[in-house]
Amino acid sequence: MSILVTGATGQLGRLVIDSLISRGVAPQDIVAGARDTAKADDLARRGVTVRELDYTDPSTIASAFEGVDAVLLISSSEVGQRVAQHEAVIDAAAARGVSKFVYTSAPKATTTDLILAAEHKATEEAIAAAGLPAVILRNNWYTENYASDLERAGGTGVVAASVGDGRVASASRADYADAAAAVLVTDGHIGQTYELGGDVAWNYSELAEAIADVTGRPVVFHALSPEEHAAQLMAAGLDAATADFVTALDAGIRNGALEQSDGTLSRLIGRPTTPLVEGLRALA
Numbered sequence: 001m002s003i004l005v006t007g008a009t010g011q012l013g014r015l016v017i018d019s020l021i022s023r024g025v026a027p028q029d030i031v032a033g034a035r036d037t038a039k040a041d042d043l044a045r046r047g048v049t050v051r052e053l054d055y056t057d058p059s060t061i062a063s064a065f066e067g068v069d070a071v072l073l074i075s076s077s078e079v080g081q082r083v084a085q086h087e088a089v090i091d092a093a094a095a096r097g098v099s100k101f102v103y104t105s106a107p108k109a110t111t112t113d114l115i116l117a118a119e120h121k122a123t124e125e126a127i128a129a130a131g132l133p134a135v136i137l138r139n140n141w142y143t144e145n146y147a148s149d150l151e152r153a154g155g156t157g158v159v160a161a162s163v164g165d166g167r168v169a170s171a172s173r174a175d176y177a178d179a180a181a182a183v184l185v186t187d188g189h190i191g192q193t194y195e196l197g198g199d200v201a202w203n204y205s206e207l208a209e210a211i212a213d214v215t216g217r218p219v220v221f222h223a224l225s226p227e228e229h230a231a232q233l234m235a236a237g238l239d240a241a242t243a244d245f246v247t248a249l250d251a252g253i254r255n256g257a258l259e260q261s262d263g264t265l266s267r268l269i270g271r272p273t274t275p276l277v278e279g280l281r282a283l284a
């Protein structure tokens, strides 16, 4: 069975390939789809089949699908362009008649008001409309998203955000990558939509405690109003649109968009998810 991983030169894609190989998939049975194949030289050296796959160039997508049975579409990082990019992959998968189509989506993508979710909702709808044998992985936040908070709070002793007492069921990228690999190599997942998150949903006071633990210095959480937060971000040099985007993400957290933690991720990977403090320590 040949498995195509898109976005293979990205952080999640590389971890998925590592996990597939550690689960016994032969490297030559993995097709690493990369828009810039030069970035995948290390994968080619490991025996992985590297093919050009640019979401904006359907001819590369069609060639990348040759001989492929299963595919993991890792959502594109080009926010705002993603629906058309993902649809190009969906079309190629439907034309090829793949036996499994796995997509990395966002928590409660079809019902949430989380600002980033609209493109994931549209993608899930396109997958359903194409009639693909699909598995949807609705990934919660990566703990790695907090690398800059870790660095900043290590200096200032403060985590500032407008999330209120909202909770985030984050897990490490490697946890989500293991889940994707597990779903790709085992049966019984077609038709499932998995809400994936860490075993523990933490609030920002707990984030501050975890950063204090990792940095060895006191860190506190400053709860800001959305207006205070936007003003602080702009004072730090962000433009108004970016500040609005960040405060909208925090509003999603405040309203509970990322709080779900039902153990599905740890069940899929057969181990507990990486605790917040360990995920942060790996970044320090």
Ligand SMILES: NC(=O)c1ccc[n+]([C@@H]2O[C@H](COP(=O)([O-])OP(=O)(O)OC[C@H]3O[C@@H](n4cnc5c(N)ncnc54)[C@H](OP(=O)(O)O)[C@@H]3O)[C@@H](O)[C@H]2O)c1
Pocket: 006, 007, 008, 009, 010, 011, 012, 013, 034, 035, 036, 039, 053, 054, 055, 056, 074, 075, 076, 077, 078, 085, 104, 139, 140, 141, 142, 145
């Ligand atoms: N759950 C979360 O907390 C969270 C956080 C951030 C992002 N995400 C989503 O999860 C995805 C994977 O995360 P990640 O950490 O692996 O992100 P990443 O390291 O930025 O990787 C994104 C991948 O998408 C590829 N890509 C972008 N535009 C492309 C195009 N036009 N054609 C083909 N490939 C293209 C990039 O190619 P290059 O290697 O050439 O750049 C890269 O391989 C992201 O793309 C984003 O949709 C989720």
